[in-house]
Amino acid sequence: MNSAYDRHVAFPSGLGNSTSKQLRSMSPMLIIPVGSTEQHGPHLPLDTDTRIATAVAHAVLGHLDGAPAGDWAVAPPVCYGASGEHEGFPGTVSIGTAALRLLLVEYGRSASSWASRLVFVNGHGGNVEALAAAVALLRHEGRDVGWVPCIAADADAHAGHTETSVLLHISPGDVASADLAPSELGVLGDPTTATTADGERIFAEMVDGCAGRMRRWQPDRNGLLL
Template sequence: MNSAYHARVASPHELGNSTSRQLQDSASALVVPVGSTEQHGPHLPLDTDTRIAAAVADALVNRLPGPWLVAPAIAYGASGEHEGFAGTVSIGTPALTKLLVEFARSACRWAPRVVFVNGHGGNVTALREAVALLRYEGRDVAWCSCVAPGGDAHAGHTETSVLLHISPGLVREDLRVPGNRASLAELMPQMRRGGVAAVSSLGILGDPTTATAEEGGRIFAGMVDAGVDRIARWAPDGEGMLR
């Protein structure tokens, strides 16, 4: 399926297409995609994380029971590890935390429930801190991530497959080359000192040459299924993450 984020097709489930009067008595809950603007190798667009989170969020609101809306994506995140590459724009963890807190404080004035759907691993600390505070304040807010069990870390097989599924025209297939395929645990000490550029001159952690649209469809469906299950169950842990 093509995401509304990519195609910009008007949807009745998009917050931006609604009017204040429509929402006045609707009790609509809100799904908020959270992504990043950061390098994804020579073959994927800078908004890959945002694009995936928005596509998953759009699919979620079409499957969740009750009235749900999807908000415009938060497209900047904590991406300091990618600042060695042109195009990356990181607002850092403190700023993202504050943004998430103020976003939900405002949205919860009319939305009974808010869930952040995260597409970038670097955002997790901000989500944990922000949502823990929001829940302490008595707001029904939670978060979950677009997770592919067993997937590689960045711009490799996993993300490239998903992009071939949701936005195939944006994948520069002739520029797909293998990156650093060592485990994230093995790479982390160097990355803490010098970011992704210290372990991969291409900005790729994994192998995008094995990616296919068919595999991307399977991975994407798994992300959506997991999100539907977690949101429907609504059992946030102490930091607001849905299990």
């Protein structure tokens, strides 16, 4: 495990490597990455959105001022989302908005029985409708739940400069540089301009943005943290 992504996901405050006994004494706040499994052009892995959301979720832990790091745990990611627009590409697995909404609602109801607060960290734009509906319902039911997007200013849409740069930063060994093309089918943006330095900057912007929203904890009516 040598990539920046591997270093992020190895962070010790992970739900998956905790025990029930540890959690019983913590009453933790839970961070849940939500991504997708979908085509990202010929040069990026199918789990790009999940990788980004997971890396951001772990990096956010170091930015949550006012709460001990031990009070937070990062859950294993939700790896499938609403990706119907990519159904024509091999490798895409979409569960659709309705199924994702139900999954998130049931996830929130279950986890809220032992976690004091939940925040979903979203890495895929197609998940927004399901997230907003699910978190709004969970909050209506009295649960302390919110969600945040992994976004950066002037980002392009899909598998272009933004995502390719971030992957060069967090998972450089998994970017197929030989397959970079500015107008490849399934790519919205220009991945040929991507750089590791831009990826580091964009990733930091995503982390800072999510951490700031989580520190303020000001959810709108759909649970989006402002």
